[in-house]
Amino acid sequence: KTGIVKLFFSQFKDFMTLLLIIAAAVSSVIAFISKDKNDLTDTFIIIFIIFLNAIVGTVQQYRADKAIENLKKLSVCSAKVRRDGKECTVDGTEITVGDIVLLEEGDVIPADCRIIECNGLKCDESALTGESVAVEKSAEAIRGNKVALGAMKNTLFNSTFVVRGNATAAVTAVGMNTEMGKIAAMLEDTKATGTPLENSLNKLGKIIS
Structure with a gap:
């Protein structure tokens, strides 16, 4: 895990x-020699832009790191499955x-799954959808091509809770191919692409160079 101080200084690379x-250093030297207040103002503006960019970048990257860390904490240590007609952990x-997974009250769902059969099943999907109320699930087929996650009653999602x-459910996606994995990938992409201010400054730098 990268500390917030290290994150802050990494923004200056x-x-x-x-x-x-x-430019700020040159401007400050010119201001000192010429004693021109306008040159000094330019220096402060440049310094302000530098630190604003660093603060925004640090906050965004810190939030992304925390979100990814929380997603990893939700990873399942073990799961009960049925393979070759036998149940095993x-x-x-x-x-x-x-894989056919067997789930009961208190279990963390190990992957995205399609329900084969269930009895009085309700799941906590707040980590994925933000919905605080437990969602009732069923094995009934869902019609339609584009269905919101919250409306997918016959689907169980990785890292949510029973x-x-x-x-009894069949695994349809694992790892980064699950809905939780896609969120983690989006967060990683956000870190990689940088802030809008960083991107604008980099474009300007390429034009100048």
Whole structure:
């Protein structure tokens, strides 16, 4: 895990930020020699832009890191599955598409699954949808091509919880292919693409260079 101080200083590594730091240094020297208040104002504006960019970048990256960390904490250590007609407990990382998982009250769902059969099943999907009320599930087919996650009553989602009932379900997606995995990937992309201010400064730097 990267500390917030390290995150802050990492914001000063890109080309345009370094160019602005040099510009601020040159402007401050000119202001000192000429004793011109306008040059000093330019220096403060440049410094303000540099620190604003660093603060915004740090906050965004810190939030993304925390979100990814929380997603990892939800990963399942083990799950009960039926393979070759026998029930067994396997490590969560060994779950594969097509596995039949057996779920009961209190279980963390190990992957995205399609319900085969269930009894009085309700799940806590707040980590995925933000819905605070437990969602009632069923094995009935859902019609329509584009269905909101909250309306997919016959689907169970990775890292959500069974709060009532039990179910037998077939695994349809694992790892980064699950809905939770897609969220984690989006957060990683957000970190990689940088802030809008960083992108604008980098474009300007390329034009200047």
